[in-house]
Amino acid sequence: MLKWSQFRAWRLSVLLVPLLAAPLAAAGEPFQQGGPIGSQTSDGYNALGPVVTQPIEFPHYIHVEKMGIDCLYCHTYARRSAVSGIPRLNKCMGCHQNIESVKDKPRIKKLFEYWEKQQAIPWKKVHDLPDFVRFNHERHIQRFIFDQERPTREACGYCHGDVGNMTTARRVKAISMGWCISCHEKDHKVDAVSLETSHGPGDCWQCHK
Amino acid sequence: MSGSGISRRDFMQIVGLGGASAALAGCGNTSIESGAELVESYVQPENFVVPGVGVYYASTCTQCPSACGIMGRVREGRILKLEGNPNSAISGGKICGLGQAAVQRHYSPDRLTVPMIRKSGELKQSSWEEAMTLLTNAVAPADKAGRRVILTGPASGHEQVLLRALVEAGAATDHVVFDALSTAVAASVNRRMFGVDDPVTMIDRAGVVLSFGDDFLGAGESPVAAARQYARFRRGARRGVLVQVEPRMTLTGANADRWIVIVPGTEGVFALGLARELLQRKEAAGSVSPALAAVIEPYTQAEVSRITGVRGDHIPRIASLLWEHSPTLVLAGRYPQGHAHGSQNMAAIGMLNVILQNHGKTVMRAAELPFPQLAPTAGSFKALRDLNEAMAAGQCRSILMHGSNPVYSAPAFMGFADNLQKVPFKAAWVTELDETAMQCDLVLPLLSSLEDFGTHVASNQSDGTEISIQQPLMEKLYPQTRAFGDVVLDLLRKVKPDSYKSFPDYYAYLKSAVINAKPAYDPAAGDEEFWENALSAGVLHREASLQPLPGMQASPEMIHQPEPAGDDLQYPFRLIPAVTPNMRDGRPASLPWLQESPDPLTTVVWDSWAELHPSTARAMQIREGDVLILASAHGSVRAKAYLFPGIHPGAVGVPIGQGHESYGRFASNVGVNVLKILDPIFDRDTGELALYSTRVSIAKTGQNERITKDEGPTTLQQDRKLVATLAADQVDLTKETPFVIR
Numbered sequence A: 001m002l003k004w005s006q007f008r009a010w011r012l013s014v015l016l017v018p019l020l021a022a023p024l025a026a027a028g029e030p031f032q033q034g035g036p037i038g039s040q041t042s043d044g045y046n047a048l049g050p051v052v053t054q055p056i057e058f059p060h061y062i063h064v065e066k067m068g069i070d071c072l073y074c075h076t077y078a079r080r081s082a083v084s085g086i087p088r089l090n091k092c093m094g095c096h097q098n099i100e101s102v103k104d105k106p107r108i109k110k111l112f113e114y115w116e117k118q119q120a121i122p123w124k125k126v127h128d129l130p131d132f133v134r135f136n137h138e139r140h141i142q143r144f145i146f147d148q149e150r151p152t153r154e155a156c157g158y159c160h161g162d163v164g165n166m167t168t169a170r171r172v173k174a175i176s177m178g179w180c181i182s183c184h185e186k187d188h189k190v191d192a193v194s195l196e197t198s199h200g201p202g203d204c205w206q207c208h209k
Numbered sequence B: 001m002s003g004s005g006i007s008r009r010d011f012m013q014i015v016g017l018g019g020a021s022a023a024l025a026g027c028g029n030t031s032i033e034s035g036a037e038l039v040e041s042y043v044q045p046e047n048f049v050v051p052g053v054g055v056y057y058a059s060t061c062t063q064c065p066s067a068c069g070i071m072g073r074v075r076e077g078r079i080l081k082l083e084g085n086p087n088s089a090i091s092g093g094k095i096c097g098l099g100q101a102a103v104q105r106h107y108s109p110d111r112l113t114v115p116m117i118r119k120s121g122e123l124k125q126s127s128w129e130e131a132m133t134l135l136t137n138a139v140a141p142a143d144k145a146g147r148r149v150i151l152t153g154p155a156s157g158h159e160q161v162l163l164r165a166l167v168e169a170g171a172a173t174d175h176v177v178f179d180a181l182s183t184a185v186a187a188s189v190n191r192r193m194f195g196v197d198d199p200v201t202m203i204d205r206a207g208v209v210l211s212f213g214d215d216f217l218g219a220g221e222s223p224v225a226a227a228r229q230y231a232r233f234r235r236g237a238r239r240g241v242l243v244q245v246e247p248r249m250t251l252t253g254a255n256a257d258r259w260i261v262i263v264p265g266t267e268g269v270f271a272l273g274l275a276r277e278l279l280q281r282k283e284a285a286g287s288v289s290p291a292l293a294a295v296i297e298p299y300t301q302a303e304v305s306r307i308t309g310v311r312g313d314h315i316p317r318i319a320s321l322l323w324e325h326s327p328t329l330v331l332a333g334r335y336p337q338g339h340a341h342g343s344q345n346m347a348a349i350g351m352l353n354v355i356l357q358n359h360g361k362t363v364m365r366a367a368e369l370p371f372p373q374l375a376p377t378a379g380s381f382k383a384l385r386d387l388n389e390a391m392a393a394g395q396c397r398s399i400l401m402h403g404s405n406p407v408y409s410a411p412a413f414m415g416f417a418d419n420l421q422k423v424p425f426k427a428a429w430v431t432e433l434d435e436t437a438m439q440c441d442l443v444l445p446l447l448s449s450l451e452d453f454g455t456h457v458a459s460n461q462s463d464g465t466e467i468s469i470q471q472p473l474m475e476k477l478y479p480q481t482r483a484f485g486d487v488v489l490d491l492l493r494k495v496k497p498d499s500y501k502s503f504p505d506y507y508a509y510l511k512s513a514v515i516n517a518k519p520a521y522d523p524a525a526g527d528e529e530f531w532e533n534a535l536s537a538g539v540l541h542r543e544a545s546l547q548p549l550p551g552m553q554a555s556p557e558m559i560h561q562p563e564p565a566g567d568d569l570q571y572p573f574r575l576i577p578a579v580t581p582n583m584r585d586g587r588p589a590s591l592p593w594l595q596e597s598p599d600p601l602t603t604v605v606w607d608s609w610a611e612l613h614p615s616t617a618r619a620m621q622i623r624e625g626d627v628l629i630l631a632s633a634h635g636s637v638r639a640k641a642y643l644f645p646g647i648h649p650g651a652v653g654v655p656i657g658q659g660h661e662s663y664g665r666f667a668s669n670v671g672v673n674v675l676k677i678l679d680p681i682f683d684r685d686t687g688e689l690a691l692y693s694t695r696v697s698i699a700k701t702g703q704n705e706r707i708t709k710d711e712g713p714t715t716l717q718q719d720r721k722l723v724a725t726l727a728a729d730q731v732d733l734t735k736e737t738p739f740v741i742r
Helices: A002-029 A061-068 A088-096 A106-117 A137-147 A150-161 A176-182 B008-026 B102-106 B127-141 B159-167 B184-194 B224-236 B251-255 B267-279 B282-287 B288-294 B301-308 B314-324 B342-355 B382-394 B418-422 B484-495 B506-516 B527-537 B592-596 B614-620
Strands: B055-058 B069-075 B078-084 B116-119 B122-125 B149-154 B172-179 B208-212 B242-246 B258-261 B329-332 B396-400 B425-429 B442-445 B453-455 B463-468 B539-542 B573-578 B609-612 B626-632 B637-645 B651-655 B696-704
Touching: A088 A106, A088 A176, A137 A150, A150 B008, A150 B159, A176 B102, A176 B329, B055 B453, B055 B463, B055 B527, B078 B102, B102 B329, B116 B127, B127 B396, B127 B425, B127 B442, B127 B484, B149 B382, B159 B453, B159 B484, B159 B506, B184 B342, B208 B267, B208 B314, B208 B626, B224 B301, B242 B267, B242 B314, B251 B288, B267 B282, B267 B288, B267 B301, B267 B342, B282 B342, B301 B314, B314 B396, B329 B342, B382 B418, B463 B527, B484 B506, B506 B527, B527 B539, B614 B637
Parallel strands: B149 B172, B149 B396, B208 B242, B208 B329, B242 B258, B396 B425, B425 B442, B573 B651, B609 B637
Antiparallel strands: B055 B069, B069 B078, B116 B122, B116 B442, B453 B463, B463 B539, B573 B696, B609 B651, B626 B637, B626 B696
């Protein structure tokens, strides 16, 4: 028969094994937690996202920084739906069919290849929330861009960082629950002119399914 | 546990904590991910497609033959949920549980995805080329004798047209339509008495409905349409009263104001007793011929009470209730049909509507469909019996099966599975490998109903005539699955190339057929416009008024009731194979939502059970959960006892639909198949299987197992007065008037 002290040690090991095994199990998956060791997100959290290699190395900085295109021009679904989606391929082609100067660039050639095959570009998700979390782009854009009249790039940047200065997007914000709540707890103006403020919802079911 | 020094409490802590951490590790993605999944992106979608926002497309539910119009919510190319289509006069924007669960048939992990061919005794994965060669050889008209049969479930629309064409072209000798829960007895009686198979009954226009076991709200012919009518019947200025007479309570019985239990099979006697009572009124006296009146005359209150077990004073009370609240409606469901004298039961009940002068008010003839070739063909059991005999005699050369599972549904006495083996070539179209498919030489993977095109027509339409259009709600999940219509069209092109070569596929055929119907609906529209409108509306609707029924033709023999059979000492109980709203004929058993949604009357899930009246159980010292063996002369099943006050004390009810041997992971090894132990008793006039005539004995095994059910420990309102009820003999029915809601 086990003595109590022996049993306690044994019990501790029983408890620890699954807890230790969880991160080990996760290590086998393609998703690597965080960026290089010691890297920090732009808001100071220790969880910079990994570099995601996309089928086309899409230069956000040319479109946003150089050309001054509004985020919502391409990511048009963000103001209409819970998900922002990816621009439809014919939207890319709508412009690029008429921009002769860059037609020979390797990235644009790739774009034309997809178009000729009538094949959707297999973009990878960069900000993929767990399935038990509900996030609604439409609500946030309504509040910050349409109600508070903040600039689009700034409002999108609250969560996505300064994508306008990146090539393909990389996660630079923590986007963890505590991080979401830290913003929901702040006083946000209800519109551009009033002094009235309100918080984001703090109820579990607003975000969790 | 005490020997090892770990208490139960410690053990639970360890298991609990270990389980919780294992669950966390097993949940997959628990924090934000980058680069692991692809975004759903489009090349050039329709303008209304917005990722994350559902789009609704109209289609038709094919889970039962009632052809309800449905809408499917589609997001990012995937069908998520079904709703009713408000354009449909049948569903009126509503849907039932069976319809909801169609999504699970589509996404089932047990879908058959490739053709299977039997090679050296086993079904092996194969190619469509090989499958089509086999199939073409099977249908090729040849000198060799023997029937080449197409066996389907209830059929309508253009699928039926193609099957008939296949028979006409000589690719098959006959099209057999089988329905395990057929109502062919009712159809035959109506045809003989009133000239139509399926008169339209309008619950919403009646002040009082007297239903002899018609479960129109649960597992009837068209539960959604009937429930909508019932809502109007209840909500109108005059709240209708429903009286249900049946041996085992159905969902409709549970909704009734007055539920009267009756000895199984004596419904006709009760109807004649009511007829006698009604005919005593001056205004009703001449409504039946003297010959019929002579048959009715002996059924006095005392005599009816002796035979049916219903208290005699119910008869004058129900008679006055019916007489005083005209128009009324008398309905008859499956219970009275399921006996050797089923036709006589149905005729006696049908006659009540004539005596009560309901014809032309609540009982009418359906409007003529502009395209009669699309009208539904109801299935029958007799058809399967005849086929079974032909197979046993070695007269069948090939059999192609679709939309039915006869190996499961046929009672053991028929020896159907053995006889099927005598057929040289057997093929089946299925979405999941069921018992019938497992016996076949060739099994073809079907598209799910949410991936296919089609047209469907319901019988018993009370609001004009409607052709329901079925269209895919998403791209097919498995590239090797094919539409039934496509394969039939392939066969037709082989045997009759001139007529069918212009249609590359079933879609093209259907589109051209629907456009051909344009003059009857919208002659001004362009062809494409008409087709697009039909798809987006989901229905082709035509206003048409109902027609009166011709006068009753009835001979005394048609309503003559046999003397009830005496007690059977060896098999003392009457078996009631109950048709439940979730399981119907057993095909929904592979859908977990229907398995897990509690049976509306007993709340039992994922199982079969044997319903016994508490008084019978007490007399036999049976408790809930006691494992019983119910044995008929033709087999036995094991089921747990469930004490159910809604059943005749001399009967035992077992739900139909469980006990599948092979039908995917969700249906297999759940419960028992009560259809297997039925006695070979048939309706004398039509030859239909008498579903409720089997007698069984009950033996206790001594085991007791817990019944998995939602309700609390006691069946009777958990010892609290949740719903006020009164014993039937404490109520004066004459005072039970349809009352006005203020």
